[in-house]
Amino acid sequence: MPSKETLLVAHEATTLDLLLWRRFRAATPGMVERTLDINPGLAALGPILPVGTLVEIEVPTPGAVNALPVITLWD
Numbered sequence: 001m002p003s004k005e006t007l008l009v010a011h012e013a014t015t016l017d018l019l020l021w022r023r024f025r026a027a028t029p030g031m032v033e034r035t036l037d038i039n040p041g042l043a044a045l046g047p048i049l050p051v052g053t054l055v056e057i058e059v060p061t062p063g064a065v066n067a068l069p070v071i072t073l074w075d
Helices: 016-024 031-038
Strands: 003-008 054-059
Touching: 003 016, 016 031, 016 054, 031 054
Parallel strands: none
Antiparallel strands: 003 054
16 A cells, blocks of 8 residues: 655646656656545646645555656667
C-alpha cells in the first residue's frame, strides 16, 4: 500500500506535473491522475497552482514504479 505525503507549492508558475517531477525526478505514469483523484478541487485551481497550495500525493513503494524505456536517437 503506498504511503501518503503532502507537498507544498513553493514557487510561482508551478504546474502539477512539474511539482511531481521535482519530487520524484522521474516520469511517473498515471501520477497526475491519481493526485487529482486524491485532491478534489485541485483541478479547479487551474493549470498553474497558487503558491502555498498543499497537495497530497501517494508515494509508490520502491520497485512499484515501472520505468519508461529510454529511446536513443543516435547509436
